[in-house]
Amino acid sequence: xxxxxxxxxxxxxxxxxxxxxxxxxxxxxxxxxxxxxxxxxxxxxxxxxxxxxxxxxxxxxxxxxxxxxxxxxxxxxxxxxxxxxxxxxxxxxxxxxxxxxxxxxxxxxxxxxxxxxxxxxx
Ligand code: HEC
Numbered sequence: 343x344x345x346x347x348x349x350x351x352x353x354x355x356x357x358x359x360x361x362x363x364x365x366x367x368x369x370x371x372x373x374x375x376x377x378x379x380x381x382x383x384x385x386x387x388x389x390x391x392x393x394x395x396x397x398x399x400x401x402x403x404x405x406x407x408x409x410x411x412x413x414x415x416x417x418x419x420x421x422x423x424x425x426x427x428x429x430x431x432x433x434x435x436x437x438x439x440x441x442x443x444x445x446x447x448x449x450x451x452x453x454x455x456x457x458x459x460x461x462x463x464x
Contacts, residue, residue, distance in 0.1 A: 374417050374418065375417070376415070376417050377463040379460055381459070384459050385460075386453075386456040386460075387456035387457045387459045387461070390449065390456055390457045390460070391457060391464070394445065394448065394457075395416070397410055398410050398412040399412050399414065399415050399416050400415055412442070416464055417464055418464070419461055419464065420461065427458055430458055430461060431454055434454055435454070
């Protein structure tokens with residue numbers, strides 16, 4: 343009688359393996375709400391963000407399918423203690439080969455300042 347044993351295993355897997363995993367997987371991807379810009383600089387930064395960064399850093403089902411979605415919406419980026427202005431500026435200027443474009447020739451220094459001011463409250 344091998345068949346019923348396998349069925350029981352599948353049922354156990356479904357109950358103890360799958361079901362607890364489902365809420366965890368959802369929890370990891372649950373989007374939090376971005377901060378609301380208040381100063382002119384933050385508002386300018388948000389506009390620059392919307393034009394240049396949302397393709398990958400704001401999530402939607404289709405984007406995942408088209409493989410353009412980054413793993414992060416950059417919400418609460420600056421809550422991480424290791425994140426510095428210089429590191430973020432360098433990443434935006436240089437990009438990540440094959441993953442994130444360089445904005446060296448797209449954004450002026452002042453635009454990157456605005457963008458960073460926005461990322462700080464996002
Ligand atoms: C073509 C897609 C794409 C665009 C456009 C893009 N990025 Fe990214 N970005 C990525 C990917 C991919 C990563 C790496 C994170 C990951 O593992 O998915 C990343 C990582 C980052 C990180 C590091 C995140 C972390 O948690 O350490 C920052 C900051 C960032 N991007 C800022 C920006 C900003 C600001 C813009 C707009 C000026 C931008 N990105 C535009 C794809 C993109």
